[in-house]
Amino acid sequence: MSGITYNPENKFQKIKRYTFYWLGYILLFSMIQGLPEGDFIIAWRNEWYSVLPKIFFVTIIVEFLMPGLLFKKKTTAFIVCYILLILFFAFLQRLIDNYIILPYYLTFWKIEPLLSAPVFLYNVSKLQFVVTIPIAFKLFYYLAEEKNKVQTILSEKLQAELSSLRNQFHPHFLFNVLNSLYSKILSKSDDSAEIVLKISDLLRFSIYDVNNRSISLQNEIDYLKNYISLQQLRFENQLQLSFSVYGNIENHFIEPFLILPFIENSYKYCLDENNKGWITIAISVSDDWLVVKIENSLPEHFNTIPDNVSSGIGIANVKRRLELLYPDKHALTIKNETLSFFVSLKIKIKDGSN
Incomplete structure (x- = not known):
């Protein structure tokens, strides 16, 4: 989602990409959940209530864990942290569902226990879905930058070798x-x-x-x-x-x-x-x-x-x-x-x- 070289233009582009991504996500799931029942507005509103934990989750994974652990070859630590975070934010999502959305906006829905396996796994799968695309973009940009670094190093090595040969x-x-x-x-x-x-x-x-x-x-x-x-x-x-x-x-x-x-x-x-x-x-x-x-x-x-x-x-x-x-x-x-x-x-x- 972002490059290693940080400047105001890159930060602005990153914010713009995230903004379009989250708006697209909210629109997509509002349509999936709301259109079949004819309650698109309600689904749209509920997605807005529940989007904040997802934003935090994606940001932590993509902007901190991947550069801090995955890209530094600390794969095991990344996987452990990833699992703990997805379980934590899935639980946080259950709290929002049970104590905000269902009691006040979906009163006709039955409130399931916080650790109900089917609902909890649904939230885990939803978090996994929402983080997959940003992870893919982050990996793509990281690999592209690593390739550029290798090319730069090879080019500099080539020029150094040529300079040595010339002299x-x-x-x-x-x-x-x-x-x-x-x-x-x-x-x-x-x-x-x-x-x-x-x-x-x-x-x-x-x-x-x-x-x-x-x-x-x-x-x-x-x-x-x-x-x-x-x-x-x-x-x-x-x-x-x-x-x-x-x-x-x-x-x-x-x-x-x-x-x-x-x-x-x-x-x-x-x-x-x-x-x-x-x-x-x-x-x-x-x-x-x-x-x-x-x-x-x-x-x-x-x-x-x-x-x-x-x-x-x-x-x-x-x-x-x-x-x-x-x-x-x-x-x-x-x-x-x-x-x-x-x-x-x-x-x-x-x-x-x-």
Whole structure:
């Protein structure tokens, strides 16, 4: 009958619902008891006299016992209290019948003993009837609110997990770049300023954009280009790199840091003992599907890549985020060949123009 969150509007709605309910109840039983005998007015008046105990009974059960006992898993205590209350109010109803209604308004009716079983059980059944609908509504709203709480908790847990996954930016790459920068500075290389600028862009992206639920695909690709440029500077451009973008990447959005781990992985495992290797990266957009294909060389002596690499946020991390963010809207294929490592990622992405 009511929610857990209490405010004036909820209280007003609750009073209004109870008012309509009790008016409907009085009308229903007045018709049931009065119309067959042609004394609807008398039955209507008698119901008004006897409705107050029922209101108290329903209010105690629905507004106090259910939240205080039933919803706190104290089922036995609730049942015991419920039985005692229904017997007490049935007896109270018998007092009203015997000492108010029958002597003054239904004088032609025989007054039965207070604890007459048939009449007493009739009052119990009437109380049970009148409380059933409010109990059902209370249970419905309680279960709905519990479901909402569970959904809220799951949503908050999901966001916390995603936030944790997003922020697992591994410092190993940054340390390597800073070491390269240090070497460039010592040798007074012209690349030093460019490295500092790209590091600045990379850190800005990883600190600010990583916490956004989605970013433009253009920003993601710009970040990847910065990352790749830093890696190429770090390895003195010894790697053979092919980086291509096809299709219209404007007005599309993606969860940040989904592509980077695979590129990190390529740089980590592609070099041989002479720091030679190759990487091919192709990114395309078609019909709101983003397709990323990455392939890198593998040294001849190295033909096994663990599923959860430590570089960056890791492939296992990305798999988990894809499951959470793009259920049934992505396809990930990973092939570990003898001399190459291949990744194909297909994601249904958001179109900002829609």
